[in-house]
Amino acid sequence: xxxxxxxxxxxxxIPQRPTRRSWTLxxxxxxxxxxxxxxxxxxxxxxxxxxxxxxxxxxxxPFLAVESTHVRPDIAVIALAGERTGPLVQEALAAxxxxxxxxxxxxxxxxxxxxxxxxxxxIAQAFEGADxxxxxxxxxxxxxxxxxxxTVLPDFARAQASLDAADGFIRVGKRSAVAPIxxxxxxxxxxxxxxxxxxxxxxxQRLSSLYREIDLPQEAENAARLARNPRQLPDSRIAAGPYxxxxxxxxxxxxxxxxxxxxxxxxxAAFIEAWDASGGTNLERARTALAAALLAEDxxxxxxxxxxxxxxxxxxxxxxxxxxxxxxxxxKYAIARGDLGMSLVTEWTxxxxxxxxxxxxxxxxxxxxxxxxxxxxxxxxxxDLAQIEILRDRLLHGRLGTYLDYPEQNLALGxxxxxxAAADRLPLLVIVEPWGDGLVFRLSEDFE
Numbered sequence: 001x002x003x004x005x006x007x008x009x010x011x012x013x014i015p016q017r018p019t020r021r022s023w024t025l026x027x028x029x030x031x032x033x034x035x036x037x038x039x040x041x042x043x044x045x046x047x048x049x050x051x052x053x054x055x056x057x058x059x060x061x062p063f064l065a066v067e068s069t070h071v072r073p074d075i076a077v078i079a080l081a082g083e084r085t086g087p088l089v090q091e092a093l094a095a096x097x098x099x100x101x102x103x104x105x106x107x108x109x110x111x112x113x114x115x116x117x118x119x120x121x122x123i124a125q126a127f128e129g130a131d132x133x134x135x136x137x138x139x140x141x142x143x144x145x146x147x148x149x150x151t152v153l154p155d156f157a158r159a160q161a162s163l164d165a166a167d168g169f170i171r172v173g174k175r176s177a178v179a180p181i182x183x184x185x186x187x188x189x190x191x192x193x194x195x196x197x198x199x200x201x202x203x204x205q206r207l208s209s210l211y212r213e214i215d216l217p218q219e220a221e222n223a224a225r226l227a228r229n230p231r232q233l234p235d236s237r238i239a240a241g242p243y244x245x246x247x248x249x250x251x252x253x254x255x256x257x258x259x260x261x262x263x264x265x266x267x268x269a270a271f272i273e274a275w276d277a278s279g280g281t282n283l284e285r286a287r288t289a290l291a292a293a294l295l296a297e298d299x300x301x302x303x304x305x306x307x308x309x310x311x312x313x314x315x316x317x318x319x320x321x322x323x324x325x326x327x328x329x330x331x332k333y334a335i336a337r338g339d340l341g342m343s344l345v346t347e348w349t350x351x352x353x354x355x356x357x358x359x360x361x362x363x364x365x366x367x368x369x370x371x372x373x374x375x376x377x378x379x380x381x382x383x384d385l386a387q388i389e390i391l392r393d394r395l396l397h398g399r400l401g402t403y404l405d406y407p408e409q410n411l412a413l414g415x416x417x418x419x420x421a422a423a424d425r426l427p428l429l430v431i432v433e434p435w436g437d438g439l440v441f442r443l444s445e446d447f448e
Contacts, residue, residue, distance in 0.1 A: 057169070057177035058436030062138050063106045063401030066334070070099035071341035074275040079104055079331075080268035080290070080340075085111050089119045098126035100341070102135065106142075107334040109327045109402050113150040117143060117161050124168055133172040140168035142400060144181050148430060148441045149396035151242050151389040155192040158443070159185050159203045166210055178214050180435060182207060184442040186219070189226060191234045191427050191445040201230035237427045243386035244393055247373040249320035257304050260297040267293035291345045294335070301328055315373035322366040329359040330402050356404050363403045367394055384422045391415040392430060395441060408439070416447075423447075 075092050079085065085108040092101035101123050105116065124139035146153065147161040162185040169177045189195070189203045204227035211220035226232070253261070267290040274286035305325045312318045333355045334340065336348035343349060367390065374386045391414055398406035412432045419429050431444045 056436055057137060057141075057174040059141065059399070059438040059440065060138060061401040062142050063330075063334075063404075064337075065135070065138050065401075066103045066106065066337070066339045067099055067135070068103070068338040068341055071103045071339060072097055072100050073341040074272055074280065075100040076103060076340035077268050077271050077275075077290070079108075080264060080294075081272065082265045082268075086115055086119060089123065093122055093126050096126075098123055098130060098132070098135070101126070102139065103334070103339050103341075106401060107330055107339060109330050109397070110323070113146050113153050114157060117146055117153070117157065120146075121164055128168075128172060136172050137169060137174050137177075140165040140172075143168075144184070145396060145399040145441070148184060148443055149392045149399065151244050151392050155188055155194045156196075156199045156203075159188040159192075159195070159199075162188070163203065163206050163210065170210070170213060175214055177435065178210070179216070180433060180440045180442050182210055182214070182216075182219075183444070186223065187428060187443045187445050189223070193234055193238055193427055197230040201227050204230065234427070237425060239385055239422075239426050240382050241385055242389060243374070243377065243381060244370070244389045246377065247316055247319055247370045247386070247390075248323065249314070249316035249318075251320040251324040253324075254304060257297075257300055260293070260300045264290070264293040264297050287342070287344065294345055295347065298328075298332065301325070315369045315376065319366060319369040319373060322362055322369055326359065326362050326366065326402070329355060329362060333359055359402070360404045360406070363394070363397065363406065382422070382425070384418055385425065388415065388418045388422065388426075391418060395430075399441065412439075412441075420447075 072092075072095075075088075075095065075097055078088050078091070083091075085104055088104050089101040092098070092104065101119075105111065105119055105123065111119075120139045120143050124136045124143070127133070127136035127139065143161045143165040147158040147165070150158070153161075162181050166178045166181040166185070169175070169181065185203060185207050189200055189207060195203070204223045208220045208223035208227060211217075211223060267286075271283065271286040271290045274283050305321055308321050309318055312321065332348060333352070335344050336352040336355055338344075338349070348355060370390045370393075371387075374383060374390065377383065377386060391411055394403065394406065395408070395411050395415065397403040398408060398411070415430060416432075419426060423429070428443045428445065429447060430441055431447060432439050432441050434440075
């Protein structure tokens with residue numbers, strides 16, 4: 001074979017033209033890649049929007065936020081059997097029922113501010129553990145409201161509550177809500193004359209850490225500098241008061257009211273026994289008896305309150321009666337809404353709007369009694385400081401949710417005017433600013 005023949009006989013590699021099947025595979029592969037890319041972009045966009053939505057927070061009414069379907073009736077009815085709210089909340093939390101604990105607390109208007117603070121923190125933490133983050137945020141919101149508006153809390157408790165609330169909002173993913181709360185703690189640590197150096201140092205150290213967590217390095221450094229020198233004291237102005245306890249009086253229930261209260265407690269105890277005996281399945285007789293006892297008590301209360309208000313010329317006495325009436329109407333409204341975890345008194349459920357309106361009017365009447373009592377304070381009393389306390393108390397009950405349809409804007413304006421008139425005697429002021437789609441009240445060194 002010649003060289004030329006061998007060359008000619010060697011087969012040549014000729015590229016093959018793509019078949020129709022090859023083009024189909026190419027098109028399908030490209031489509032798959034594009035689909036995957038769009039899916040990744042969509043998921044990323046959703047997660048970004050979800051994160052933005054999660055961080056947003058506006059004030060919500062804590063009282064109306066009760067999730068009644070998660071409240072256990074056998075726990076809720078314990079309050080009707082005469083148990084104090086504090087032990088009831090602890091029992092509910094021990095049973096793993098934060099919704100029941102929350103419902104009991106928000107419906108009790110007579111629990112003191114310090115005790116309420118102490119109960120809200122474990123409720124919030126229990127909600128976090130149950131991944132009910134919005135409910136946890138509602139508890140932290142109330143802690144901040146108490147710190148800002150309570151007329152009786154010590155300043156160290158206000159600062160600690162503010163820091164706990166800010167820390168809680170961060171943990172539940174509501175970082176955008178935190179700055180005003182930390183600004184309140186900042187004002188307390190700088191302007192309160194009632195903090196010991198060691199308290200000032202503790203607050204400043206924790207404040208610095210939380211500022212860093214929300215990426216405010218300058219504020220964090222300012223707080224850290226204060227922590228290193230906590231003995232630098234602020235202005236020594238200390239406002240007189242509190243005056244509100246002198247305006248509240250004490251309500252003494254007459255025997256006829258004590259009798260129907262006792263009948264209601266016995267009916268509630270019988271309901272709990274029926275629940276335990278039947279596992280919550282055979283309750284109609286016990287529920288009917290408890291509803292009848294509540295209706296009987298309501299009738300007596302209406303007569304007693306009307307008669308005592310008519311016969312009481314003293315504003316503090318009337319205020320005490322009205323506070324008792326508010327406590328009853330709040331419980332009545334909660335029952336009407338089903339916040340005890342069941343439909344209990346059908347008549348009240350049908351009259352829910354009327355009961356809510358009556359509750360609002362009673363708060364208005366209480367404010368009037370306070371105002372009349374303020375005029376009768378002793379010669380050494382500061383009437384404008386007493387007025388500030390009255391306004392703060394009304395705003396606090398509005399923010400805690402039981403003062404339904406309260407005149408927030410008018411009260412805020414009245415508080416600002418009263419504080420302006422007494423600014424030379426106030427170490428701290430309550431100011432209002434935007435918070436999400438609503439407003440937040442907080443303590444400040446000045447009107448900013």
